[in-house]
Amino acid sequence: xxxxxxxxxxxxxxxxxxxxxxxxxxxxxxxxxxxxxxxxxxxxxxxxxxxxxxxxxxxxxxxxxxxxxxxxxxxxxxxxxxxxxxxxxxxxxxxxxxxxxxxxxxxxxxxxxxxxxxxxxxxxxxxxxxxxxxxxxxxxxxxxxxxxxxxxxxxxxxxxxxxxxxxxxxxxxxxxxxxxxxxxxxxxxxxxxxxxxxxxxxxxxxxxxxxxxxxxxxxxxxxxxxxxxxxxxxxxxxxxxxxxxxxxxxxxxxxxxxxxxxxxxxxxxxxxxxxxxxxxxxxxxxxxxxxxxxxxxxxxxxxxxxxxxxxxxxxxxxxxxxxxxxxxxxxxxxxxxxxxxxx
Amino acid sequence: xxxxxxxxxxxxxxxxxxxxxxxxxxxxxxxxxxxxxxxxxxxxxxxxxxxxxxxxxxxxxxxxxxxxxxxxxxxxxxxxxxxxxxxxxxxxxxxxxxxxxxxxxxxxxxxxxxxxxxxxxxxxxxxxxxxxxxxxxxxxxxxxxxxxxxxxxxxxxxxxxxxxxxxxxxxxxxxxxxxxxxxxxxxxxxxxxxxxxxxxxxxxxxxxxxxxxxxxxxxxxxxxxxxxxxxxxxxxxxxxxxx
Numbered sequence: 001x002x003x004x005x006x007x008x009x010x011x012x013x014x015x016x017x018x019x020x021x022x023x024x025x026x027x028x029x030x031x032x033x034x035x036x037x038x039x040x041x042x043x044x045x046x047x048x049x050x051x052x053x054x055x056x057x058x059x060x061x062x063x064x065x066x067x068x069x070x071x072x073x074x075x076x077x078x079x080x081x082x083x084x085x086x087x088x089x090x091x092x093x094x095x096x097x098x099x100x101x102x103x104x105x106x107x108x109x110x111x112x113x114x115x116x117x118x119x120x121x122x123x124x125x126x127x128x129x130x131x132x133x134x135x136x137x138x139x140x141x142x143x144x145x146x147x148x149x150x151x152x153x154x155x156x157x158x159x160x161x162x163x164x165x166x167x168x169x170x171x172x173x174x175x176x177x178x179x180x181x182x183x184x185x186x187x188x189x190x191x192x193x194x195x196x197x198x199x200x201x202x203x204x205x206x207x208x209x210x211x212x213x214x215x216x217x218x219x220x221x222x223x224x225x226x227x228x229x230x231x232x233x234x235x236x237x238x239x240x241x242x243x244x245x246x247x248x249x250x251x252x253x254x255x256x257x258x259x260x261x262x263x264x265x266x267x268x269x270x271x272x273x274x275x276x277x278x279x280x281x282x283x284x285x286x287x288x289x290x291x292x293x294x295x296x297x298x299x300x301x302x303x304x305x306x307x308x309x310x311x312x313x314x315x316x317x318x319x320x321x322x323x324x325x326x327x328x329x330x331x332x333x334x335x336x337x338x339x340x341x342x343x
Numbered sequence: 344x345x346x347x348x349x350x351x352x353x354x355x356x357x358x359x360x361x362x363x364x365x366x367x368x369x370x371x372x373x374x375x376x377x378x379x380x381x382x383x384x385x386x387x388x389x390x391x392x393x394x395x396x397x398x399x400x401x402x403x404x405x406x407x408x409x410x411x412x413x414x415x416x417x418x419x420x421x422x423x424x425x426x427x428x429x430x431x432x433x434x435x436x437x438x439x440x441x442x443x444x445x446x447x448x449x450x451x452x453x454x455x456x457x458x459x460x461x462x463x464x465x466x467x468x469x470x471x472x473x474x475x476x477x478x479x480x481x482x483x484x485x486x487x488x489x490x491x492x493x494x495x496x497x498x499x500x501x502x503x504x505x506x507x508x509x510x511x512x513x514x515x516x517x518x519x520x521x522x523x524x525x526x527x528x529x530x531x532x533x534x535x536x537x538x539x540x541x542x543x544x545x546x547x548x549x550x551x552x553x554x555x556x557x558x559x560x561x562x563x564x565x566x567x568x569x570x571x572x573x574x575x576x577x578x579x580x581x582x583x584x585x586x
Binding site: 181182183184185186187188190191194195197198199200201202203204205206208209 | 394396415416417420421425426428432434435436437441444445446447448449451453454455456457458459499500503
């Protein structure tokens with residue numbers, strides 16, 4: 001993992017400006033709905049990347065925290081009236097911080113394991129969360145589900161507030177990632193990912209940065225869960241704690257490139273849009289999943305380290321080749337047409 | 344004044360194999376102590392136990408007068424005990440400069456500071472200049488030769504201003520020129536007051552550089568003394584040659 005370089009802030013400004021103006025183009029509901037889901041996955045992939053990418057702890061249990069966030073928002077507003085449509089968005093920071101606090105002891109135990117064992121331990125979280133959601137009927141409504149009052153936004157622009165809030169959340173997630181990469185937290189995480197024992201042996205605060213990455217990661221994921229619940233209006237355990245969500249955010253991050261700022265966002269935009277588009281095109285059958293898998297397989301076969309790292313590697317190699325070519329003195333015996341520049 | 348490092352009756356087993364049997368070792372301040380012995384004699388296990396990478400089954404370890412028998416590697420590093428590994432372990436996907444910064448033992452206050460700050464750059468530049476690695480400062484450690492990685496690992500542990508540096512086979516797998524370079528750096532740092540404990544198989548290197556020499560065999564020390572005494576000691580000859 002390296003610190004972000006070059007055109008970072010300018011690129012980000014253009015990206016967010018384009019996304020902020022996109023709904024002004026009078027896009028259809030289905031397209032805005034697709035963008036809302038794409039942004040949800042972009043935030044979650046960025047959040048997952050903090051832990052699975054930078055720290056090297058591949059969690060498969062993030063959807064448990066997505067579910068916690070979803071139920072937190074629904075349950076809160078079952079006991080409190082919604083006075084304004086934006087009110088559920090205002091409690092999102094509370095949901096994020098609360099989930100991060102809940103995640104702290106879980107991380108302290110789960111992160112005693114590493115790599116594939118950690119992945120398996122986190123899968124158990126999904127089943128624990130789903131079982132609780134099904135069985136704590138008095139709280140979650142069990143298999144009957146739980147509902148929140150429908151968002152009182154005009155139907156013509158219903159998706160817009162969700163879209164805007166998710167855009168802000170994506171900016172927060174990417175901002176945190178960017179700040180982390182430029183700080184010694186990012187440096188420490190890179191060391192942990194490369195060789196945790198050695199990192200501990202040179203005084204890196206291994207436990208602290210691991211827990212920090214976990215808590216920030218699950219906190220952001222829970223906030224997306226809260227937005228999703230409000231957007232849906234009605235949630236069921238099998239959807240709020242759906243293991244496929246965990247799988248999707250892992251695939252998106254791998255596709256775009258782990259431990260990069262833009263990789264998870266690129267992955268989310270490609271895979272989520274492909275999935276939504278294919279689902280619309282191929283109808284209600286599950287055939288779209290085959291096409292979705294094909295998109296993933298083709299990209300990963302061509303670029304096994306993910307899109308962004310592969311492109312960066314190629315550019316780096318090309319730059320180095322050019323530097324070597326430029327620094328090599330032309331032999332006096334070299335013909336003029338070889339000495340001449342290639343503009 | 345007490346010794347800088349005292350290891351007393353340390354034992355460690357792996358299943359039925361007893362790697363260390365009541366091993367004891369003393370490293371005096373500002374010495375360059377060698378730890379030698381045939382393959383499998385327990386040198387690296389002793390290194391791992393001293394530096395907290397492996398817990399001892401029994402025995403005591405004191406560093407600078409404090410009991411550190413159960414201390415973790417990070418704590419020991421911050422107290423001034425650092426080490427290198429038999430196979431150079433550098434962070435391959437960090438640059439050479441970042442490898443040094445990450446080993447500087449920064450505290451909480453600097454954790455949220457810049458990845459490589461101004462103060463870091465100054466220290467890194469000084470050290471890279473000393474180790475003649477300035478020209479590779481921005482390369483990834485994975486792009487260095489094995490000898491350069493060994494040097495980088497050595498330079499990195501110096502970032503924390505240690506009092507005791509433990510080098511595990513610093514000359515293994517490196518060319519003669521690099522061995523001379525390594526020796527020069529050890530001498531320079533020793534002259535500045537750093538104590539060394541070195542595991543090494545190259546006996547010429549040991550004879551030139553170290554005093555005293557501790558010989559370990561089957562998990563126990565069998566000789567402690569000046570380098571001149573090693574070659575003639577019957578127990579050492581027996582351990583090495585099986586005479």
